[in-house]
Amino acid sequence: MSGTQQPAVCPRSWAADRPGGPPPRRRDALRNRELLVEAARDAFTAEGLHTSLDRIARRAGVGSATLYRHFPNREALVDEVYSSTLTDIITAGDRALAVQSAWTGLTNYLYAVFAALPTERGAGCPAGPWPGGATTLELIHVQHRRTVNALLRQGQRQGTIRPDATGEDLLFATAVLGRALPALLTTAPTAWRRPLALLLDGLRTHPAASRLPTPSLTTDELDKVLLPAR
Amino acid sequence: MSGTQQPAVCPRSWAADRPGGPPPRRRDALRNRELLVEAARDAFTAEGLHTSLDRIARRAGVGSATLYRHFPNREALVDEVYSSTLTDIITAGDRALAVQSAWTGLTNYLYAVFAALPTERGAGCPAGPWPGGATTLELIHVQHRRTVNALLRQGQRQGTIRPDATGEDLLFATAVLGRALPALLTTAPTAWRRPLALLLDGLRTHPAASRLPTPSLTTDELDKVLLPAR
Amino acid sequence: MSGTQQPAVCPRSWAADRPGGPPPRRRDALRNRELLVEAARDAFTAEGLHTSLDRIARRAGVGSATLYRHFPNREALVDEVYSSTLTDIITAGDRALAVQSAWTGLTNYLYAVFAALPTERGAGCPAGPWPGGATTLELIHVQHRRTVNALLRQGQRQGTIRPDATGEDLLFATAVLGRALPALLTTAPTAWRRPLALLLDGLRTHPAASRLPTPSLTTDELDKVLLPAR
Amino acid sequence: MSGTQQPAVCPRSWAADRPGGPPPRRRDALRNRELLVEAARDAFTAEGLHTSLDRIARRAGVGSATLYRHFPNREALVDEVYSSTLTDIITAGDRALAVQSAWTGLTNYLYAVFAALPTERGAGCPAGPWPGGATTLELIHVQHRRTVNALLRQGQRQGTIRPDATGEDLLFATAVLGRALPALLTTAPTAWRRPLALLLDGLRTHPAASRLPTPSLTTDELDKVLLPAR
């Protein structure tokens, strides 16, 4: 997604080469920090944002106090985990707003957002409601809202999006779909494309003869995705 | 039309008049059982399937041990709570399959299902993945799948539903939307209608000029629904 | 001290014989409650109001969750432990205010208060500052202040107490002395009488030829009392 | 008059010019040591003898391991912090013993001691019991005892101090009052003078018409001093 690091949206990435910032961290500490973020990403994706921090620490192979040294509370960890996603989403939003056709922009944008969420280099997707104070998640939400609202209004002016749809409709629908992403991750990581396409088709004024992308989930995959998590 | 009680789908409802079953319970025991199921329904709907069982017992005004006497584990309770919904869903499915137009049937069916979930006499909706082994929920899923698949195929034969959609598409989308119901309950209990309508519009071959039902969520409502849970 | 139980000041003693109140507790639960209060009294007295609640539970021979069942937080426990002391102090205050000579009243009152604190049937004495929210301790403080202020003013009007002393002087001095009581408990439980007598002698207008009460601490006792606690 | 440094009472002050001791430290090491002692003094005074050592290190701007390098355990740090106070106390004691009137000497001495405790160049005052093995505090106590005993006996011989008072009485009383100093520090740093004056008035044989020094605590100040520590 976002090839270049945008400093403005990367509030915590204390890169070691910043001259005026805090002194460069120790090698092993950085390694541990990485391990923790990875473990947290996995855990958040697999078990939701409310997993046991102790378990995250164990997963990362460090003591729980080490986790707390790096991240004074759950929110700080959440923020860190999702900060790269924030970058991606802002980038995708800016790009979409620059496109002539709002419809194309919206389509591209939503695909980009969903693609950014649950990948190994992206950030995973928060399962369920998130704990208060996680400012990165809130920023993501705010940015997403800004972009979606702008594109929607523009599309309605251009006549490609049904006039009775609201930003809230789209935001709610994408949030709901987004929450299902973790369940897809291991089984069918791109399966979100089809419901998204259905949603978009339902949203436009003059549906062209669109084709649903990616193959459908199989029955077994659906079972895996929906039935009791662990 | 399966108006009559189907034993096969009522695995635990030890009705007092079953001849071969356990002996008829004392009046107060039955009363307690009822209270527990009610309390559990409310609690599951309000706080998700992982609420404290202690709190459910207190809500019901009985001791926690009484809860365990009636339901040996959480799953048994979950099953019982959702068993009535199962009946509703089966009924709605049978009714839908009897309709000429599969499209009309499907539409009616889905609205009926969602309407059945979060009501006081229905069952509420499980928030998030459920604990292992909850058989009633699985049965609901099986029945739902049967109905949806049948209607979908029929609609495609009748030319009203896009041919590239699969049952899995629809099942996944409705499951995902269903998981968002609890969050809507207190704020906007019918807000699911609009995303459902969008989905259906995206699903049909020749979209008539449909109108989205119910007013949209407001921005504030959306925030309440999506932002940090309490 | 207060021979008869005064209901008004005994907010938590849910005696089993109250008809309209909560149902009588189970025998063993009451026993556990007693054990916990005893253990807490000892622990508070010996190690201050900030001891580990876990240790109190262990001392009482119950699981820590049992402690929390009986007392939802530290303050509730503190309140319970010191509620009987509150009764004593109020009683002593009322009695002192009824005496003609404010000087006699004050003397008797202070001796009574200190006697009520660190005894086996009294309540022990909070070592150091107490955690917020312990309303019984605050009530004790309020009552004590009321009584001391009244007696002091009266004594000054009667000419027996030096006019430049304030209620705050006396309250501060007694609080400071009170905080030393736990250290005395095991070694010389009445040793507070002599500093109290000195204080009172310093407080009166025409010091009669008073004698200090009780034998003085010995050198060894003083060491035990002052040197590193445990 | 012990104006000069007395080695016997300075067990840990590894001055750089001691011949037989450890080799002279590097300049920055000495600096760090100073910083640590300062930080510890502040922290002990403000938060009691049980503050987090980590916080002391951070306050001093050094790593926690540096603290441990300089002071192998908490007690060593406590000792060092209070060693300068020890000097003050010895000095004041010697001066007092040289005065003709034991009463005057005692009075001056006690005021000097209390004045020495909570100042920036003095040492602050340990709040509550101190951790085992803090030898400087013990030395302080020994010296204090020596002085108080001598003055008391002398005063009793001179007829100015009541004959039934013992050194232990006075030592206990002053210790108890001393423990309250930290609480006074921020609110009313000289408020100890009034209870001390009361005590002394209670102690002398023919009380002259003394006046209590400093204004009394106000009600609000008393509350701040006594009520729940944050």
Add this chain to the structure above:
DNA sequence: TATGAATGAGGCTTCATTCAT
């Protein structure tokens, strides 16, 4: 050497489950 980092133990609190009455 001085440091930041790591850690294990311990305190607090809640909860699912079992037990004594």
Add this chain to the structure above:
DNA sequence: TATGAATGAAGCCTCATTCAT
């Protein structure tokens, strides 16, 4: 039988102390 009570395990978090750089 139904109950309130008890419990142990687990999560959160902090701190004294030790370790690797």
